[in-house]
């Protein structure tokens with residue numbers, strides 16, 4: 215289902231305004247991974263409506279993530295285009311973001327995009343010592359992969375290589 | 390004004406100063422790491438160092454913005470970062486040391502990563518909710534940082550003769566700056582007693598054990614030098630901080646009040 219259809223649907227009776235806002239915000243994506251929405255990433259924490267004022271609460275992925283200011287601006291712009299002028303974007307610190315909040319749909323979109331989705335973190339699984347289970351190659355599905363670097367093109371990704379199809383790929387690390 | 394209100398104000402200012410000091414640790418180290426941008430030994434390492442730098446700078450923003458709010462005097466995180474001179478910075482000295490070569494950078498980073506994992510684990514228990522929330526974010530990043538720096542220490546120590554000698558020398562050179570990580574003054578002690586600040590002296594045993602076990606595995610000696618240098622939390626710095634701030638604060642010094 216595409217976003218435009220979703221938004222059109224929510225204009226019909228039976229949908230609440232919050233559902234319409236949710237559908238609108240589904241269009242806001244991570245500027246560095248444009249296939250996943252902020253909802254799919256789990257950084258959209260809350261939407262509330264008080265009269266004409268919309269308050270959108272988001273959380274940061276990594277402390278210094280430079281995408282956050284773009285995401286804030288995109289939220290404002292998307293809602294402004296739909297007629298919402300009074301928009302407040304709040305940033306919540308606690309509880310800290312975890313990749314476990316990523317939706318199943320978000321994980322699938324990442325994989326299709328060529329990024330291995332994060333594993334479920336499962337208490338301490340991501341801790342420094344335990345190496346974790348195999349990261350699956352998003353290209354060929356092989357479990358024979360190795361880490362090239364703990365950091366990829368952005369703070370949230372690590373760089374891996376597939377030993378079967380020989381392709382390098384990004385892994386969205388679990389945190 | 391009654392004395393109770395005075396006391397509360399004094400305590401509030403202590404918390405503000407504490408948050409600023411933690412921000413200073415993060416900002417100075419983050420700035421140092423960012424100096425590797427486009428200068429690292431290879432591309433992946435360049436990306437890794439700059440990503441770690443961003444994590445530290447992000448922490449500094451959170452600590453400073455909390456300090457600004459708690460203080461209530463209208464200072465923004467940028468004001469706190471850009472409008473203070475050396476003697477007003479409160480970072481631990483180890484954070485401001487120059488990057489040196491790759492061995493110097495990784496030795497310092499490893500020692501701080503071990504320290505940070507211990508420190509933020511404890512800060513998560515702070516009765517101050519904001520400090521605890523910042524710590525809950527930072528701990529996840531520091532665990533990851535440590536995983537990487539630990540691997541580098543083992544690779545360099547147990548690598549070639551030259552990499553072994555250079556990482557050993559790096560540890561020897563930085564060791565005297567580690568004592569300060571576990572020393573607190575009266576004001577911080579009082580914050581510890583109130584459950585706000587981390588009891589840093591209590592972190593030392595675990596830190597030593599962890600550092601020593603990794604150095605052993607890396608075929609390195611744990612330095613036993615008796616020298617030590619301290620003063621960061623009191624605003625007494627090495628000559629290096631002035632140069633760091635001259636670059637970090639260049640825009641605000643050249644064009645006061647400039648905004649992005």
Ligand SMILES: [Zn+2]
Nearest residue numbers: 351354376379
């Ligand atoms: Zn493959």
